[in-house]
Amino acid sequence: MKNMNKLANVVLERLLEHYDIKKKEFLNNYSTPFQLLVAALLSAQSTDKQVNTVTNQLFKRYPDPQSFAQSSPEEIEQYIKSVGLYKTKARNIHNLSKVLLSEYNSSVPKTISELIKLPGIGRKTANVVLNDWFQINEGIAVDTHVQRISYRIGLTKHTNPEKIEKDLMLLFPKNSWGILTRLFISHGREICLARNPKCDNCFLSDICKKNIIRKNKSSKREKNNITK
Ligand code: SF4
Numbered sequence: 001m002k003n004m005n006k007l008a009n010v011v012l013e014r015l016l017e018h019y020d021i022k023k024k025e026f027l028n029n030y031s032t033p034f035q036l037l038v039a040a041l042l043s044a045q046s047t048d049k050q051v052n053t054v055t056n057q058l059f060k061r062y063p064d065p066q067s068f069a070q071s072s073p074e075e076i077e078q079y080i081k082s083v084g085l086y087k088t089k090a091r092n093i094h095n096l097s098k099v100l101l102s103e104y105n106s107s108v109p110k111t112i113s114e115l116i117k118l119p120g121i122g123r124k125t126a127n128v129v130l131n132d133w134f135q136i137n138e139g140i141a142v143d144t145h146v147q148r149i150s151y152r153i154g155l156t157k158h159t160n161p162e163k164i165e166k167d168l169m170l171l172f173p174k175n176s177w178g179i180l181t182r183l184f185i186s187h188g189r190e191i192c193l194a195r196n197p198k199c200d201n202c203f204l205s206d207i208c209k210k211n212i213i214r215k216n217k218s219s220k221r222e223k224n225n226i227t228k
Contacts, residue, residue: 018187019187030055037121037125050082112130123141124161139169
């Protein structure tokens with residue numbers, strides 16, 4: 001575990017050197033924790049850019065839980081048609097607004113255990129709201145970039161988001177949990193792409209498990225060719 005902590009420290013240090021998380025295109029079109037909750041819910045299987053566009057009109061028409069609750073899933077659908085799974089998302093937004101209105105006096109709860117009981121809210125979305133709005137580091141938001149990159153680097157042996165989250169929580173200091181997701185997302189968008197990662201230009205290539213295995217394999221192949 002000591003070595004893994006060392007690895008995590010170096011990864012964090014280098015990511016911080018390379019990415020300015022404030023400049024990146026993340027979810028940025030919200031002015032209340034509730035709006036961030038809705039934006040984060042919409043971002044599943046959609047890009048942050050798409051969600052920022054959609055929420056422009058959406059939050060003008062529905063700024064709070066009350067306005068969503070008074071509407072209907074079908075009406076909400078009209079505003080979010082360009083994002084993936086819009087029918088399910090419209091239904092969840094409508095239902096979670098009703099729950100917030102009746103059980104939380106329209107405010108957003110501040111614990112993961114309460115948040116994940118809301119319709120359509122999983123740990124990832126809950127962590128985004130806690131980290132980004134409330135600055136509460138209860139966990140780490142594991143999205144597809146965090147999932148892919150932490151596995152490739154060798155920070156986890158798991159592919160299941162909840163197990164990855166547990167592994168990362170043991171490796172990274174608590175005060176970095178909130179920014180870690182944004183750092184991984186930046187790296188996943190620029191260098192560690194899903195299909196063709198740019199390993200030869202990556203500042204983590206000397207410590208990345210996937211790259212080290214790749215290099216070992218190609219030098220073995222070269223050796224075999226020479227001895228043939
Ligand atoms: S070396 Fe390749 S696989 Fe490893 S983090 Fe960099 S881009 Fe991703």
